[in-house]
Structure formats: structure tokens, C-alpha cells
Amino acid sequence: MTLFATGRGLTAGAGKAAVDLPPSLFPVDGFTAVHDPLHARVLVLDDGASRLALTVIDQTSIFDDQIARTQRLLHEVCGVDPTRSLVIASHTFSAPHVLPPDRTPERERDRNALLSAATDDAVRRAATEAAATLRPARTGFGRAPCRVNVCRDVATAHGWWLGADDAGPTDPDVGVTRLDGPDGRPIAVLVNHAVQSSVMNGSVTRAGGREVTADLAGAAAQRIERHYGDGTVALFLVGAAGDQAPFLSTVRTTVDEHGEVRQSDLHEDGYALMDLLGERLATAATRVADTIRTTVPTAPLLVLHDTVRVPAQVPPAGLHALRPTTRYDFTPAGTTEAPVVIARIGDTVFVGTQAELNAGTGLALKAASPFPDTCVVTMVNGAAKYMADAGSYDRITYESMNSRYGKGAAEAVAERITEMLRSM
Numbered sequence: 256m257t258l259f260a261t262g263r264g265l266t267a268g269a270g271k272a273a274v275d276l277p278p279s280l281f282p283v284d285g286f287t288a289v290h291d292p293l294h295a296r297v298l299v300l301d302d303g304a305s306r307l308a309l310t311v312i313d314q315t316s317i318f319d320d321q322i323a324r325t326q327r328l329l330h331e332v333c334g335v336d337p338t339r340s341l342v343i344a345s346h347t348f349s350a351p352h353v354l355p356p357d358r359t360p361e362r363e364r365d366r367n368a369l370l371s372a373a374t375d376d377a378v379r380r381a382a383t384e385a386a387a388t389l390r391p392a393r394t395g396f397g398r399a400p401c402r403v404n405v406c407r408d409v410a411t412a413h414g415w416w417l418g419a420d421d422a423g424p425t426d427p428d429v430g431v432t433r434l435d436g437p438d439g440r441p442i443a444v445l446v447n448h449a450v451q452s453s454v455m456n457g458s459v460t461r462a463g464g465r466e467v468t469a470d471l472a473g474a475a476a477q478r479i480e481r482h483y484g485d486g487t488v489a490l491f492l493v494g495a496a497g498d499q500a501p502f503l504s505t506v507r508t509t510v511d512e513h514g515e516v517r518q519s520d521l522h523e524d525g526y527a528l529m530d531l532l533g534e535r536l537a538t539a540a541t542r543v544a545d546t547i548r549t550t551v552p553t554a555p556l557l558v559l560h561d562t563v564r565v566p567a568q569v570p571p572a573g574l575h576a577l578r579p580t581t582r583y584d585f586t587p588a589g590t591t592e593a594p595v596v597i598a599r600i601g602d603t604v605f606v607g608t609q610a611e612l613n614a615g616t617g618l619a620l621k622a623a624s625p626f627p628d629t630c631v632v633t634m635v636n637g638a639a640k641y642m643a644d645a646g647s648y649d650r651i652t653y654e655s656m657n658s659r660y661g662k663g664a665a666e667a668v669a670e671r672i673t674e675m676l677r678s679m
């Protein structure tokens with residue numbers, strides 16, 4: 256366990272920049288056009304002794320080499336030590352992957368290099384704005400329910416599969432952290448909710464192409480920023496959403512009487528659903544933010560890192576191999592390490608994991624935390640696929656099959672995080 260603590264007093268600055276995707280990039284990763292721009296958003300905090308940065312990039316997941324590259328950029332531009340830099344994917348499923356060079360097919364290397372450069376440039380511009388706008392800040396936290404998410408694990412006659420189950424476990428709360436400048440206007444609004452940004456996941460246009468979109472996270476963030484005006488940056492922090500989908504989705508998945516997975520697509524009409532849910536999430540977040548009374552934080556910024564040894568299993572050969580089933584061979588593969596990070600900003604504590612936790616695990620962590628203002632954030636400093644709770648392995652859900660973690664991993668991580676929180 257490594258502990259980094261800083262001094263007292265707080266300044267904050269935030270910035271955002273669009274990822275400028277050149278026309279020569281397309282087609283890339285199945286995408287042929289841009290519906291709405293992807294963004295990088297950066298929040299920098301300084302308590303007089305050291306700095307902390309939160310960076311959210313509109314991507315499905317962020318690989319290790321890009322994490323390291325982003326952290327170097329933040330160190331160069333903002334003076335943030337990489338150990339105090341949290342890089343988070345908004346988890347839109349409608350963005351091309353920035354692949355590591357060693358995982359990029361030769362025919363795609365030029366396009367991948369263009370995409371990588373465009374993303375890095377957006378991070379640099381957002382970080383430059385954040386560093387340039389540092390000013391005294393006050394913080395506050397609030398939460399309220401918002402029905403944007405739904406449990407996506409559904410029981411069928413052939414086993415559990417993906418869909419929408421209103422009766423399934425879910426975490427309806429939206430956690431909102433507000434950071435105000437000296438004028439009382441928000442510098443940044445952090446929105447934490449257990450939902451995947453996947454309204455448009457898998458959808459194609461009627462012409463047959465896929466479109467790039469920041470999806471639910473982007474739609475909500477842009478509405479929040481418009482609500483408060485220039486100078487406010489909204490960062491979406493995806494919560495314990497491994498088994499949580501948007502309440503409405505453009506592509507509907509069903510399982511027929513033979514156990515075959517069927518899908519239907521609303522195509523471009525699905526953007527109305529994205530806008531509707533984005534508006535609903537943004538309205539809930541701003542309603543909470545408008546009631547938060549910010550104060551000068553008395554606790555120092557703090558970042559706590561650790562790794563947890565957990566059970567491992569052999570991951571599936573590919574997503575094509577997964578289907579609803581009542582029998583599945585979960586093959587043990589020894590143990591592996593799961594990194595975790597805890598960051599404290601004022602009275603708000605952010606628990607971060609690379610792995611995608613289920614909502615039940617997130618609720619258990621918040622209930623066990625000695626800090627009332629606790630947010631669980633996934634997709635932090637890398638991507639590690641699903642880490643389902645033990646009950647998911649018993650039911651044989653998609654998340655449990657599509658995982659490199661074995662049964663009991665989520666519980667081991669939750670136990671260690673709880674110990675870390677109590678030690679603070």
C-alpha cells in the first residue's frame with residue numbers, strides 16, 4: 256500500500272477540448288462519420304503542497320500505454336505527479352479504440368497514429384486550460400435518485416443474458432461533487448452514476464455505417480455545461496456499472512425460443528433516446544448541484560494506491576463464444592492483481608478500480624465506507640473488463656463469463672477497499 260498525502264488549502268482549474276478527428280481517419284474501427292464530438296476534460300487541484308488531476312476521455316476504454324502517455328502530458332503541462340493522476344474513460348461504446356502499437360494491425364497503424372495524436376492533443380489543450388485557470392476553490396457534495404439506469408441481467412429459459420430487468424439490483428443515486436470558484440460559480444461538476452454510456456451501442460445508420468458519439472455521458476455533460484455557462488466543466492465518472500445499462504437503448508436484445516440472440520435497431524432514431532436520458536441525468540445532477548453549499552475544505556488532498564491479489568480465471572476465447580447458458584466452465588487460472596486507488600477531495604472520497612464492478616458491489620462499498628460522501632468509480636487508470644459479484648457466477652451472467660477474474664474477486668477487492676477507507 257502506498258500513501259500520498261498533501262498539505263492544506265485548495266485551488267482548482269478545469270478545461271475541456273474536443274478530439275478533432277480528421278476526415279482522413281475514416282473509416283476506422285467500423286466508424287464512418289461523427290454524430291457529436293468526443294472530448295477530453297481535465298480537472299486539476301492544488302492544496303499548496305502538491306497536485307491531483309482527474310481526466311475523463313470519451314473512449315470505451317483506455318489502454319496502459321495511453322494511460323502512461325496521458326499522465327506524462329499532465330505532468331508536463333500541469334505539474335501533476337503520475338501517482339496523483341486519475342485517467343478515466345467515460346465508457347462510450349461508440350468511439351474508435353486508441354490501440355497500443357503492438358496490438359494494431361499493420362494496415363491500421365497510420366489511422367491509429369492519427370487517432371492517438373488527436374486524442375493526446377485534446378488532452379494537452381484541456382490540461383493547458385485547467386492549469387491556466389487555477390483559482391481558490393470550495394467543495395461540496397450531494398446525491399439524489401435518478402432513473403437512468405437499469406439492471407441488464409435478464410433471466411431467460413436458456414440462461415441469463417443481456418436486456419433490461421426493472422426488478423434487478425441497481426444503484427439509482429447520482430453523486431454530485433461541486434467545486435466553486437471565488438465568484439460562487441462552478442469550476443467543475445463531477446457526476447458519478449452507475450450506468451454505462453451505451454444508448455447507441457451496436458447501432459448502425461440506415462445506410463449501414465456506425466457513427467462516433469460521446470453518447471449518454473457526453474449528452475449529460477454538455478447539458479450541465481450549458482446550464483452553468485462558460486467556465487464550468489462537467490466530468491462524468493462511470494460508477495459500478497458492470498451490470499447496469501441505460502434504461503432505454505437503441506438496440507434491443509432478446510433471446511428466442513431456441514436460445515438464439517436476436518437484435519433490433521432503431522438506427523438514427525435512437526439519438527432521441529440518448530438525448531432524453533442525457534437530459535434526465537443532467538437535470539438530476541444540476542438539481543442536486545444547485546442545492547449544494549460549498550465550503551473551504553479542511554482536509555488535505557489525499558491519494559492512496561494498493562493492489563489486491565484475487566482469483567483469476569481463463570477468459571472467453573471471444574465474445575462470439577458467449578451465449579445464454581445454464582452450464583459454463585469457469586476455469587481457474589491461479590491469481591492476479593487488481594489495482595485500486597482512493598482519492599479524497601474535501602469531504603468526498605472517490606474509490607477507483609480498473610475493473611467494472613457490479614452495482615451490488617458499489618452499494619456495499621458505499622454502505623461500508625466511514626465517509627458519507629463516497630463515490631465508486633470504475634475504468635480508472637486502465638481497463639480490466641468485468642469483476643462480477645459472486646452471485647453473478649452462480650447465475651452464469653454475461654459479466655461473470657466475460658471476465659478474467661474468478662468468483663470471489665469482487666468481494667476480496669471490496670474487503671480491502673473497506674480496510675483502506677477505515678485506515679484513513
